[in-house]
Amino acid sequence: MRYCDILLHLTDDGRGAEKTAMALSLAKRFDTTVTALYTLPFPTQIYYMGEYVPPSLIQQQVDETRALAVTARRDFEAAAKQAGVTASWIESDDDALSALQRHGRHCDLAVLGQPDPDRDPSALGGTLPGDLALALGRPVLVLPYIGQYAAPGKTVLIAWNDSREAARAVHDALPMLLAATSVIVLCIDGDEQQQRSAASLVQHLSHHGITAKLRHTTAADIGAGEALLSALADNSADLLVMGAYGHSRLREMTLGGVTHTILQSMTVPVLLGN
Structure with a gap:
């Protein structure tokens, strides 16, 4: 008995390398594939209520976010190639919960990180792992936002x-x-x-x-x-x-x-x- 496909959630939370290492380690253990789902954070400037925000400023943040996604994809694909794991990449502008629900129902295991309250603006108030576990219908494996856990399960x-x-x-x-x-x-x-x-x-x-x-x-x-x-x-x-x-x-x-x-x-x- 094994997991046949793993969905890995990545975003700009500073833990991409750690989450990727864990997902790839599991993929090698169970001889499976990994799909990385990268969710693009929504521009934070639009939440400045009562103040005019130039469209150029919002576009600048969008461009910076997409540039980070390009780097994340490069790092993920390089790590997967080095590990010898079959991998694919998806990007989504949807909020993390919606995107994970949409793509996660076709996997055996969803891997994501515990939200870091100091870094992750898309973490839905820190409730994303619990909300996903309730909504997905698939097991959810959550990685702490502190520490190294490349191969859990001993x-x-x-x-x-x-x-x-x-x-x-x-x-x-x-x-x-x-x-x-x-x-x-x-x-x-x-x-x-x-x-x-x-x-x-x-x-x-x-x-x-x-x-x-x-x-x-x-x-x-x-x-x-x-x-x-x-x-x-x-x-x-x-x-x-x-x-x-x-x-x-x-x-x-x-x-x-x-x-x-x-x-x-x-x-x-x-x-x-x-």
């Missing part, structure tokens, strides 16, 4: 809560789980039903030839999201598999749900399923 931690979203994420991650050296199923503050379900998941994974370890922990006063981040560090995991938004999106954002915490503070790549 030690995979599954956040299990017996939800539909978690089950979907595990299924979507099967190629990664099959290639992993170590797989851990983690149940946080699980009741008796969730603990039984976690044990059943370990057995199910064994039917796929995956030996997984079952572990339980409690969130105590730090919350489930922080407990999950702590577990990632304690187990030296380099990939987290989890369902996106087990509760309503509004409730997650208002009360600070696990998905929201992870997407804001991720320390390793995260594969989201929904």
Whole structure:
């Protein structure tokens, strides 16, 4: 079982090389193709309300943006050629979410970056990965905006809560789980039903030839999201598999749900399923 085509989201966020390295590493691992989707940021000058903005100034920013896209394409295609990976390139003037929805439904895995709040003007308020996971219908692999993660998936931690979203994420991650050296199923503050379900998941994974370890922990006063981040560090995991938004999106954002915490503070790549 493998991913057959990967969609890589690139934009002017300063992380093109890191995201490209991860996508190409996965492509080599699964013998697949990579399509880079470069979204062109919208000119920021038009948002200066109440002030006249000369068209020449807007055109200047458009030209600069397109020049950056030319450089990004050159770098991506050179990296793909060096890696021996079949690759293609798409540019879009649409907002990132719309463009990724349009092109991502024809891929097995979408790879994108965690928005850097200091750099990415097209990140939709930092919610792009979560919004995409809800809308796409395909697994979404998110790279943190800090650090190097060219080849994630040696030690995979599954956040299990017996939800539909978690089950979907595990299924979507099967190629990664099959290639992993170590797989851990983690149940946080699980009741008796969730603990039984976690044990059943370990057995199910064994039917796929995956030996997984079952572990339980409690969130105590730090919350489930922080407990999950702590577990990632304690187990030296380099990939987290989890369902996106087990509760309503509004409730997650208002009360600070696990998905929201992870997407804001991720320390390793995260594969989201929904």
